[in-house]
Amino acid sequence: MLVGMSGLSTKLVRMVNRARHLLFPPACLFCQTALDDHDGCCPACLHEIRIWPACTCLRCGTILPEAIAPGPCGHCLHHPPAQQQTHSLYQYHGPVREAILNWKLAGKAAGARWLVDVAEPSVQQLISPHDLLLPVPAPLARMRVSGQHHAANLCAWLAAATGARMEWRLLRRIGEQPRQSSLSGLARRTNLRKAFALCDDYQPLVQSLSPDTRVWIVDDIFTTGSSVHYAARAAIKAGRPVHVLTLARTQHRSPTQG
Numbered sequence: 001m002l003v004g005m006s007g008l009s010t011k012l013v014r015m016v017n018r019a020r021h022l023l024f025p026p027a028c029l030f031c032q033t034a035l036d037d038h039d040g041c042c043p044a045c046l047h048e049i050r051i052w053p054a055c056t057c058l059r060c061g062t063i064l065p066e067a068i069a070p071g072p073c074g075h076c077l078h079h080p081p082a083q084q085q086t087h088s089l090y091q092y093h094g095p096v097r098e099a100i101l102n103w104k105l106a107g108k109a110a111g112a113r114w115l116v117d118v119a120e121p122s123v124q125q126l127i128s129p130h131d132l133l134l135p136v137p138a139p140l141a142r143m144r145v146s147g148q149h150h151a152a153n154l155c156a157w158l159a160a161a162t163g164a165r166m167e168w169r170l171l172r173r174i175g176e177q178p179r180q181s182s183l184s185g186l187a188r189r190t191n192l193r194k195a196f197a198l199c200d201d202y203q204p205l206v207q208s209l210s211p212d213t214r215v216w217i218v219d220d221i222f223t224t225g226s227s228v229h230y231a232a233r234a235a236i237k238a239g240r241p242v243h244v245l246t247l248a249r250t251q252h253r254s255p256t257q258g
């Protein structure tokens with residue numbers, strides 16, 4: 001009887017898999033080209049995905065010639081950002097850009113999630129299980145519209161990959177600011193100067209951390225660096241080294257940060 005049931009369940013699984021392939025054929029998560037096996041990335045999109053280079057200024061993450069990496073770059077000698085290190089996984093380009101736009105504007109997270117999954121070995125080299133991940137807080141008005149806190153979702157994926165702890169409420173946004181993408185570099189910095197703070201009761205949590213804990217400010221896109229700089233400046237109050245990790249980064253130069 002058990003053997004018969006086992007045979008039946010195998011048949012059922014095969015039928016369900018066949019139906020799934022007919023109704024939802026496997027496709028590239030970035031361009032929707034049909035794939036033979038399972039959802040993933042087609043060869044053409046894979047060719048277009050660009051990793052953020054390893055030769056960078058460690059402090060601000062700007063790409064540097066191999067001979068002078070890891071910096072500090074000339075900019076950081078005079079105006080270093082608040083964080084000790086800045087890392088990004090991908091260049092904001094091609095399929096990576098499409099995946100992030102799909103995630104942020106259409107709520108389709110599969111492409112972004114795939115990008116984090118394939119970067120897992122690099123992420124595990126950066127983040128230790130002792131570390132604390134803090135998403136850059138999203139403005140309430142934007143969360144009400146999208147129903148999503150993308151940096152917090154990204155933190156949750158990174159925490160699952162590394163065993164690190166995430167606290168999405170520790171770093172708070174104060175007040176409502178105009179959308180960053182509508183502002184120039186100078187206006188972005190003015191807009192964000194007092195936008196972030198640790199919550200009032202952060203001390204018990206900080207005291208419970210291991211002495212080796214580093215704090216990671218996590219965001220989806222690094223554009224001018226203003227958001228992560230001011231978020232890091234607020235997080236320094238926790239008394240731990242503060243680093244930054246973003247899923248992707250544009251090629252723009254970091255602004256003067258003070």
Ligand SMILES: [Zn+2]
Pocket residue numbers: 028029030031032033041042043044045046
């Ligand atoms: Zn594709």
Ligand SMILES: [Zn+2]
Pocket residue numbers: 057058059060061062071072073074075076
């Ligand atoms: Zn630098």
